[in-house]
Amino acid sequence: MQGRWLKLASSALIGVLAALATRELGIPGSGSWIAACWILGVVAAVRQPSWQSFAACVAGIGSATIIFVVAADQYPGLAWLVVICESAVLGHGFLVSAAVGRAWRLRSLRDPRVIWGLGIAIGLTAAFVLFAQDLARNPP
Numbered sequence: 001m002q003g004r005w006l007k008l009a010s011s012a013l014i015g016v017l018a019a020l021a022t023r024e025l026g027i028p029g030s031g032s033w034i035a036a037c038w039i040l041g042v043v044a045a046v047r048q049p050s051w052q053s054f055a056a057c058v059a060g061i062g063s064a065t066i067i068f069v070v071a072a073d074q075y076p077g078l079a080w081l082v083v084i085c086e087s088a089v090l091g092h093g094f095l096v097s098a099a100v101g102r103a104w105r106l107r108s109l110r111d112p113r114v115i116w117g118l119g120i121a122i123g124l125t126a127a128f129v130l131f132a133q134d135l136a137r138n139p140p
Helices: 002-025 034-045 052-069 079-106 112-137
Strands: none
Touching: 002 034, 002 052, 002 079, 034 052, 034 079, 052 079, 079 112
8 A cells, every 4th residue: 555655656756857847948948848748757657557647747747837836926827738738748658658568568459448548649649739830820
């Protein structure tokens, strides 16, 4: 039982690290924050591929962002957009890693959960590209 809570705490810490990386690398910046969040999502899924782990990552991202906004006395208007973008990119890495990990464990690409996971990951990639193009044309 204690090991499970430790893994969830490490997932929350991964979320905090994603928020820190985004803060340091700048959003939108050069886009290197995308690679950092995606890789952290992969790491979180390797540690514990569960919905609880992903939720802990998102909670870590949200908590860190709130602290950053309050500590810097910034306008919080677009902080929700930053949290959503970080969570989406981290979640994509998490999904890909969890699906590939399941395929590796089962030694099969025919498992329905693997097929659905990878299919959703491909669909999300297309949605991210369309969303980014729309933001480039019509910034908030």
